[in-house]
Amino acid sequence: MTIRRAAADDIEPALAVMSEAFGIELRAPTVHTLVASSPDGTLLVAEEDGVVVGTAASVTFGPSGWLGGITVAPSARGRGLGRALTEAAIDALGERETVLLLASTLGRPLYEKLGFEPEGLYRVFSSGAARPEKTVELRDVREEDREAVLALDRSATGEDRSLAVLASLEGAVATSDLSAVALRPPWGALPIVGDPAGATTLLASLIRPGLRVAVPEGNRAAVQLLQLLGREVEPVTRMRRGPALDWHPERVWGVFSLFFG
Ligand SMILES: CC(C)(COP(=O)(O)OP(=O)(O)OC[C@H]1O[C@@H](n2cnc3c(N)ncnc32)[C@H](O)[C@@H]1OP(=O)(O)O)[C@@H](O)C(=O)NCCC(=O)NCCS
Numbered sequence: 037m038t039i040r041r042a043a044a045d046d047i048e049p050a051l052a053v054m055s056e057a058f059g060i061e062l063r064a065p066t067v068h069t070l071v072a073s074s075p076d077g078t079l080l081v082a083e084e085d086g087v088v089v090g091t092a093a094s095v096t097f098g099p100s101g102w103l104g105g106i107t108v109a110p111s112a113r114g115r116g117l118g119r120a121l122t123e124a125a126i127d128a129l130g131e132r133e134t135v136l137l138l139a140s141t142l143g144r145p146l147y148e149k150l151g152f153e154p155e156g157l158y159r160v161f162s163s164g165a166a167r168p169e170k171t172v173e174l175r176d177v178r179e180e181d182r183e184a185v186l187a188l189d190r191s192a193t194g195e196d197r198s199l200a201v202l203a204s205l206e207g208a209v210a211t212s213d214l215s216a217v218a219l220r221p222p223w224g225a226l227p228i229v230g231d232p233a234g235a236t237t238l239l240a241s242l243i244r245p246g247l248r249v250a251v252p253e254g255n256r257a258a259v260q261l262l263q264l265l266g267r268e269v270e271p272v273t274r275m276r277r278g279p280a281l282d283w284h285p286e287r288v289w290g291v292f293s294l295f296f297g
């Protein structure tokens with residue numbers, strides 16, 4: 037068994053292992069391929085007899101880092117591979133004050149053994165159709181909004197997520213005063229951060245069938261809106277190792293992925 041960085045040829049088999057493990061169909065580009073191609077990220081694969089049987093990814097956002105995409109093919113489970121992949125992904129982060137992840141029910145016992153503590157749930161919804169009620173004026177995000185959007189994201193998440201934010205500006209929509217922004221990553225997701233009035237309008241207007249949208253349970257208004265707009269599926273647990281971040285769950289209205297919020 038070897039654990040190593042994914043090469044270009046590994047992307048397709050790695051996404052196949054993840055797709056089976058998560059029960060969703062993942063095709064490039066995904067959040068994992070974004071981190072794999074960035075100096076701030078890593079995608080690892082576990083290979084046995086020339087076949088990819090496990091994956092793990094990590095990304096650094098300055099002093100914090102996230103783990104995600106930790107999967108093992110069903111036939112290779114229960115032999116310590118999930119743990120070895122998680123430890124390797126943590127090593128790839130280098131020294132970080134805080135490491136975070138969003139745990140599935142299957143993943144949680146593994147992370148608890150590695151010292152991660154639960155911080156609260158992210159409620160997950162499979163979305164339905166939009167209900168546009170434009171109570172707040174919206175506009176496209178422009179090149180000159182870049183710094184303001186990055187600052188808005190930092191104020192909501194307590195992290196410097198420039199890598200993901202900058203990859204998602206094309207087609208992004210904001211309130212005219214930039215108090216809330218909906219980002220457009222090149223994969224199916226609708227990350228939204230900002231003030232409730234604008235974020236509500238953005239979420240209700242831009243949601244579309246087939247998206248999986250997750251919000252922190254601390255954002256009650258977002259949970260209530262998504263109960264109207266989608267069908268709730270199994271939640272994930274935000275887990276942390278290290279000091280808490282200065283983040284504001286009530287300003288997070290949709291995540292980039294179930295890899296990082
Ligand atoms: C979660 C997953 C990666 C674990 O892979 P694995 O190779 O079976 O895990 P390991 O064999 O390394 O087990 C790790 C530890 O967790 C424990 N563990 C694993 N599954 C468990 C379960 N269902 N209940 C309780 N403990 C469990 C093991 O006992 C082991 O503890 P130990 O190291 O002290 O012996 C795998 O089940 C998977 O791919 N699941 C689907 C995708 C998923 O949910 N990934 C997690 C995303 S957050």
